[in-house]
Amino acid sequence: MEIILHGGAGGVPDEPEPRQAVLDDAVEHGAAQETPLDAVVSALCVLEESPMFNAGVGGAIQSDGQVRTDAGIMLSDLEIGAVASVPGVSEATRAARVIMEETPHVLVRGEFAAEVAAGFGIDTNVTLTTEDGLEEFEELDPPDGDAFEQLEWVNEVFGGAGTVGAVARSGDELAAATSTGGLSYAIAGRVGDVPQAGSGFYCTDAGGVSVTGTGEDIIRTTLSQRTAGLLEDGESAQSAAETALEEFVDLTDSTAGIIVLDADGDTGITFNSDAMQTSQSTEE
Numbered sequence: 001m002e003i004i005l006h007g008g009a010g011g012v013p014d015e016p017e018p019r020q021a022v023l024d025d026a027v028e029h030g031a032a033q034e035t036p037l038d039a040v041v042s043a044l045c046v047l048e049e050s051p052m053f054n055a056g057v058g059g060a061i062q063s064d065g066q067v068r069t070d071a072g073i074m075l076s077d078l079e080i081g082a083v084a085s086v087p088g089v090s091e092a093t094r095a096a097r098v099i100m101e102e103t104p105h106v107l108v109r110g111e112f113a114a115e116v117a118a119g120f121g122i123d124t125n126v127t128l129t130t131e132d133g134l135e136e137f138e139e140l141d142p143p144d145g146d147a148f149e150q151l152e153w154v155n156e157v158f159g160g161a162g163t164v165g166a167v168a169r170s171g172d173e174l175a176a177a178t179s180t181g182g183l184s185y186a187i188a189g190r191v192g193d194v195p196q197a198g199s200g201f202y203c204t205d206a207g208g209v210s211v212t213g214t215g216e217d218i219i220r221t222t223l224s225q226r227t228a229g230l231l232e233d234g235e236s237a238q239s240a241a242e243t244a245l246e247e248f249v250d251l252t253d254s255t256a257g258i259i260v261l262d263a264d265g266d267t268g269i270t271f272n273s274d275a276m277q278t279s280q281s282t283e284e
């Protein structure tokens, strides 16, 4: 099993080593699986459980003080599953897999996604906020009221970084997945690129892609599909990632990171933020 993971594009972390150790552990979990699908789900589960990453527990807090999770998963045969804006679910990638395997849909949102996930044994009453996260949120003096009443505050404080993603390959099967709490202090109910196929993740039989960065700009440029398209045109994994990021920056002047694993097992990594931690195992 070949697998590559990222822990989100953003600033240089205060303590990179413990985050790197969790990423390496997640790669080990993923590499031990039988299929690329199992590999990306089990690797991202490890990262979703860790409050050091913006996914699952410790994900970005929205304007009403809640964390809502987004995730998407795609296989090289174009099967897709995704969940958006889900309260109480840390294992968002597992929930996305349930949508792919058990429903006729590709994307289900919110409490409805949680209801379906619960039926398939996924915990749906998980506390996703951490004490540190809530403290930082309160320091920003968030206003009471509904989403409209919080909008002025959101326009001032919205931002942040993070997200986790994985791509795995075994033989001619590939899987790509991305999972996040979104960006910090977004308006309650905001959904970014992560659960949208072609934006936060994409996979064809040429290769799989997971991206991270400012979701609104990633959606504008369908960054994952753009990268996968370059692979289809014959670019190498690294060159596809770099070309797609250049185009993204030209179009949006924004920040992102991209990981790629192609059908030959070659990897590509690029980002224009200050840092993006990754880990990989390239043993077939």
Ligand SMILES: NC(=O)C[C@H](N)C(=O)O
Binding pocket: 008, 009, 160, 161, 162, 163, 180, 181, 182, 183, 191, 192, 193, 194, 211, 212, 213, 214, 215, 216, 218
């Ligand atoms: N930093 C991130 O990768 C966040 C994610 N792309 C989002 O906008 O929801």
